[in-house]
Amino acid sequence: MEKAVLSRYLGSIVVTVLATLLAKALSVVLSPTDVVMIYLAVSVFVAVRFGRGPSVLFSILSCASYNFFFVEPLYTFEMYNRSSWLTLLVMLITSMVISGQAINLRRQEQLTLESTGAAENERIKNLLLSSVSHDLRTPLASITGASSSLMQDGMPEETVKELAKSIHQEAERLSRIVSNLLDITHIESGAITLNRQPYYIDELIGAALSRVPSGRHRLEMHVEKGLPLAYVDGLLIEQVLVNLLENATKYAPQNSVIALGARRSGDEIIVSVEDGGPGIPPGDEKRIFEKFTRRANDKSGSGLGLAICEGIIKAHQSHIWVENRAEGGARFSFTLPLAVSVSEGTSHV
């Protein structure tokens, strides 16, 4: 820090010397008043460039140089003429005022710039907060309402069961939202560390299927036989599959087909989850992976599931994308690296 301050003062001195040399060179054609103008012009530059202290130094140095080099008798600090004193005084004051103004101007400009950036950040933060607090408040309202009803006397047993069930469901929803928020924060902070191991993708699909109730839909499997081992964090890829399957069961009409596929493509495995739902509005194929994006009429989700999927897949240096199927509905696909391609020649083959 101190070095930077010193260099600004040095800069101010160097500029004084340069301005004096320039003025001296031009003094043949310039009147002494014009020389004063040169110093004043340069003082603006010094103020903007080096700030208050160095610009005061410049004002003093330039007055001294003007007296020394341009006021008779030359090359002394003496003066024959009383009016020269006045010129010098006016020059000093003007230079100070100009630099003061220039510095203020610069500061204001910075403040404006900073506040625009801050306002934009603030706007995004507020948007996220309002979205999150709405998501949290809805289940909380149900839980508060239902549990306070339970505390009243004389409830029919049927109603007690209903209320307890609703508390349980809403608490689970709250828990999902909080988990998702923690996941996305974890992913976005870059704190995610992959525990990569070789896995057969069918094992992970099987584990994910056991976590998603799919009784309302018909499941179709298109998993290629004999797929090689993928090199992934099994728990996280299971999470991606669960999120995609949950989305599919949420949007696809009852008894429609949800198709799960896995196939090899070069050095990768491509996994896909297809549903017979409404599909993605054209143009939203990228936006749908952003945080807090929900499909139309969806009030139940946290708007984080797909953002989490994208975060996990990107951490694997892989890709995830969505397309609409010709026959209607959405097809989400992601790639996974093979164990062999990562560890050829090492112990993982």
Next chain:
Amino acid sequence: MSETQKIPVLVIEDEPEIRKFLSAALASNGFSPAFALTGREGLAHLQSRVPEILILDLGLPDMDGLDIIKSLRGWSNIPVIVLSARGQEKDKIAALELGADDYLTKPFSTGELLARLKAALRRAQQSVSQASAVFEANGLSFDAQNRIVKVDGGEVRLTPTEFRLLALLVKHAGKIVTHKQLLQDVWGKSSAENNHYLRIYTQHLRQKLGDDPLHPRFIITEPGVGYKLKV
């Protein structure tokens, strides 16, 4: 059910609200719960009178829950169900490897907890009463003494490694066996990092048993943790 017939369970948990609901759920489902609020208190209780089963919160204020398991396993084989917060995957695996029987991630429901408790108690009883008997579940029959494996009555021929793998899963049937435990017991200590062996042999074993990993009938995959034989 009289008080004496109830199954004594110790709960080591510092959160009062969790204790409150566990107390209600356990007492009304055939258990007689005792509570310890700290690890020290819990260990003292375990040393004076051993319950039939222990419910242990891993996140205790005074000591690491893992140390309680380690210490308990020095003198007792009672089933231990671990309660953990989400994202404590490493702790869960460590708990299983130290000899915990199962884990529940908070938040969990009473139904889940009771199911785990009953399964763990059943396993504990079985391992005492029929250590050498033939294991049978879901159409799989495993006769360790005569080295005969049958699926739906038809004999299945396994290689020695596949047999060791299945034997270990059968020994801990219903309980997750971690990757490390499987690798150490089946292949020996040196290969604890070579997970791909485990994948490949498990795949072979599943193929021979006619077990579809997409809809497993016998062997359940627990990603990041291990495998479990369905009971």
